[in-house]
Amino acid sequence: DTEVTQTPKHLVMGMTNKKSLKCEQHMGHRAMYWYKQKAKKPPELMFVYSYEKLSINESVPSRFSPECPNSSLLNLHLHALQPEDSALYLCASSQVGLRPPSYGYTFGSGTRLTVV
């Protein structure tokens, strides 16, 4: 299995809702990432988990809360979002080690989030 699977593919939520994005991989990768991509912009890193521990938080507002329950799963909990948070949220995974991961970072197809 060489895929990163993200659910849901689309999500529309109100500013008072709580929702979660899910990401799953079975490639044995021990690093997982959340990226945010606005229209016609490159992906921007939000969070990095390495061996199920949060290693990087790129000063993301607390209304975004990541969780890594095990080595295959990554969640992003959303609460009280703003319309400007509407974007494509991409999950990625990679090997961890002193050498760069052989096949780069594998990205999921993303969740297109609209906040109304």
Next chain:
Amino acid sequence: EDKVVQSPLSLVVHEGDTVTLNCSYEVTNFRSLLWYKQEKKAPTFLFMLTSSGIEKKSGRLSSILDKKELFSILNITATQTGDSAVYLCAVEGFSQKLVFGQGTRLTINP
């Protein structure tokens, strides 16, 4: 701060043409440079380059890295309409952070 600059930002060519996409970078503790193709959703991996001067090839696509001059190029020969996409260049330092360039939007007209 790590930085990646791609050029051109947009390129329109005819099917069969050869294109060269450019990527220059500044990064602390360089580990690798990666090229991705993004059509509608997930960026799909094309190449990872770590060593200077060694060309990576996959069919009509090839890429090379110059670590002294801090740039990379992606070549696509005999372009096809299916090559139309945004091509993203990203660099990785030792911090496990991928920093992306703005992308080159490539359009191949029949």
